[in-house]
Amino acid sequence: MSRLSRIFGRRRPASATSAEAPAPLRSSDRRRETMEHLEQFTRSRVGVESYIEPPTVDQPTTILLIASSGEWTRRRVPDAVAARKIAAEIGIPVYDVNFTGYPQRMRDWNSAHKRR
Numbered sequence: 001m002s003r004l005s006r007i008f009g010r011r012r013p014a015s016a017t018s019a020e021a022p023a024p025l026r027s028s029d030r031r032r033e034t035m036e037h038l039e040q041f042t043r044s045r046v047g048v049e050s051y052i053e054p055p056t057v058d059q060p061t062t063i064l065l066i067a068s069s070g071e072w073t074r075r076r077v078p079d080a081v082a083a084r085k086i087a088a089e090i091g092i093p094v095y096d097v098n099f100t101g102y103p104q105r106m107r108d109w110n111s112a113h114k115r116r
Contacts (some may be wrong), residue, residue, distance in 0.1 A: 016041050034075045034086075035086065038065060039073060042065065048068075050064065051065075051094070051096070052095070054097070054098060061079050062075060065092070
């Protein structure tokens with residue numbers, strides 16, 4: 001094999017064999033993992049509310065869960081309808097960031113927990 005074909009070739013490197021690479025997650029597995037994470041976050045914190053963030057150029061629609069302490073977590077969702085269904089399944093209120101904005105407690109928590 002020539003040097004150029006090694007650089008520009010379409011062959012996979014020997015270290016990236018299918019036996020070593022983890023299998024990609026199916027959408028049902030991703031949904032289950034997302035739901036488990038959001039439910040665990042809600043169970044382990046007080047006063048959790050959800051906020052729907054609209055898609056941007058580089059991010060899809062997301063659901064943002066914010067506890068009364070200001071601690072938060074964010075996960076991707078297919079669309080706003082799915083985010084509302086998730087919030088209903090978990091049993092928490094849902095708001096749209098376009099209308100309500102982000103709560104002050106989240107900004108306060110972020111300020112207090114900045115990475116140094």
